[in-house]
Amino acid sequence: xxxxxxxxxxxxxxxxxxxxxxxxxxxxxxxxxxxxxxxxxxxxxxxxxxxxxxxxxxxxxxxxxxxxxxxxxxxxxxxxxxxxxxxxxxxxxxxxxxxxxxxxxxxxxxxxxxxxxxxxxxxxxxxxxxxxxxxxxxxxxxxxxxxxxxxxxxxxxxxxxxxxxxxxxxxxxxxxxxxxxxxxxxxxxxxxxxxxxxxxxxxxxxxxxxxxx
Amino acid sequence: xxxxxxxxxxxxxxxxxxxxxxxxxxxxxxxxxxxxxxxxxxxxxxxxxxxxxxxxxxxxxxxxxxxxxxxxxxxxxxxxxxxxxxxxxxxxxxxxxxxxxxxxxxxxxxxxxxxxxxxxxxxxxxxxxxxxxxxxxxxxxxxxxxxxxxxxxxxxxxxxxxxxxxxxxxxxxxxxxxxxxxxxxxxxxxxxxxxxxxxxxxxxxxxxxxxxx
Numbered sequence: 555x556x557x558x559x560x561x562x563x564x565x566x567x568x569x570x571x572x573x574x575x576x577x578x579x580x581x582x583x584x585x586x587x588x589x590x591x592x593x594x595x596x597x598x599x600x601x602x603x604x605x606x607x608x609x610x611x612x613x614x615x616x617x618x619x620x621x622x623x624x625x626x627x628x629x630x631x632x633x634x635x636x637x638x639x640x641x642x643x644x645x646x647x648x649x650x651x652x653x654x655x656x657x658x659x660x661x662x663x664x665x666x667x668x669x670x671x672x673x674x675x676x677x678x679x680x681x682x683x684x685x686x687x688x689x690x691x692x693x694x695x696x697x698x699x700x701x702x703x704x705x706x707x708x709x710x711x712x713x714x715x716x717x718x719x720x721x722x723x724x725x726x727x728x729x730x731x732x733x734x735x736x737x738x739x740x741x742x743x744x745x746x747x748x749x750x751x752x753x754x755x756x757x758x759x760x761x762x763x764x765x766x767x
Numbered sequence: 768x769x770x771x772x773x774x775x776x777x778x779x780x781x782x783x784x785x786x787x788x789x790x791x792x793x794x795x796x797x798x799x800x801x802x803x804x805x806x807x808x809x810x811x812x813x814x815x816x817x818x819x820x821x822x823x824x825x826x827x828x829x830x831x832x833x834x835x836x837x838x839x840x841x842x843x844x845x846x847x848x849x850x851x852x853x854x855x856x857x858x859x860x861x862x863x864x865x866x867x868x869x870x871x872x873x874x875x876x877x878x879x880x881x882x883x884x885x886x887x888x889x890x891x892x893x894x895x896x897x898x899x900x901x902x903x904x905x906x907x908x909x910x911x912x913x914x915x916x917x918x919x920x921x922x923x924x925x926x927x928x929x930x931x932x933x934x935x936x937x938x939x940x941x942x943x944x945x946x947x948x949x950x951x952x953x954x955x956x957x958x959x960x961x962x963x964x965x966x967x968x969x970x971x972x973x974x975x976x977x978x979x980x
Binding site for chain 2: 566567568594713725727728729731732736737740741742744745746747748749752754755756757758759761763766
């Protein structure tokens with residue numbers, strides 16, 4: 555059966571996004587310095603050849619172990635799940651050929667028909683909760699895996715449901731000070747994890763955990 | 768001049784201590800399961816030969832890279848700084864020969880004469896703030912380094928003062944869900960860090976950062 559995994563970038567102080575990074579301030583990255591903070595968080599990613607080609611930036615970039623890790627992680631994805639806020643920010647940022655090339659299930663209260671993008675990405679808008687989205691994503695993923703992309707509230711729901719098999723965190727040494735925390739609102743039903751692998755990069759440490767027991 | 772470094776154990780979700788771990792529940796580690804959580808956080812440490820010998824547990828234990836790292840870290844310490852809560856918990860837990868063998872500066876409002884322990888540890892009770900404690904610790908450390916041991920509120924003060932040269936975190940894959948967070952109350956004056964070294968162990972990842980710029 556498909557594995558369910560979380561794959562995200564995290565600041566050293568535990569934030570997925572800095573304060574001020576919202577649609578209201580999308581065009582003013584200097585607001586609360588959110589653009590520079592986001593840049594420090596994702597700098598390693600933008601240097602990888604696989605990422606640059608996928609986002610159609612150019613064909614340059616690094617081809618080392620981080621690039622290999624990124625390719626392996628991306629190629630195992632059969633379907634994605636994300637929250638409404640992450641989708642709305644992406645809708646403003648992704649190129650027309652959205653960089654998923656697979657189904658994406660968006661947890662939202664908004665009713666909307668599936669949105670088909672060129673290149674294989676289709677966004678499905680799920681109104682009946684996290685368990686339903688997971689079930690649909692599993693079916694769509696076939697023998698590939700389901701990636702929970704974020705945001706924090708979505709990841710927290712799946713962690714508390716105990717269905718996350720693997721947790722991949724690219725930990726960047728930036729301190730945001732405030733923003734949207736990954737680890738919050740966890741209850742006693744949350745899974746525990748063990749260390750599976752650590753890959754050190756110059757501006758991010760790639761921590762990979764698998765569910766214990 | 769002496770370096771100032773933080774060296775602590777941290778849960779994957781960013782807590783230095785689990786909820787329920789306080790003097791009021793010191794004898795009931797089953798309270799909110801704090802004992803098991805603390806054990807998961809510090810398990811790697813209790814397996815190291817250097818730690819076991821220093822705490823006079825026995826002369827067994829592992830002698831691999833984590834043990835070497837622990838020895839190097841400990842031997843560079845010329846003086847320690849800690850908060851009142853950490854001291855009070857230690858006062859209940861340390862053997863008579865407290866495991867520091869160096870001066871320890873305790874930030875507290877309590878007025879108390881220095882407390883000399885056998886084996887070279889003397890606790891000094893500092894009533895006039897974090898900057899004064901650091902100045903005294905630097906002087907006592909001579910050419911060795913000053914270690915900020917915790918708790919979170921003490922570390923946060925020094926991070927915001929911009930005086931922390933190095934940050935060593937032993938990140939254990941346990942989720943506490945609640946407790947005392949390391950990274951909180953940081954303001955815009957907080958230092959930024961870059962990755963210096965990563966040492967992977969089976970139950971903790973040793974992350975070492977140095978101040979950027």
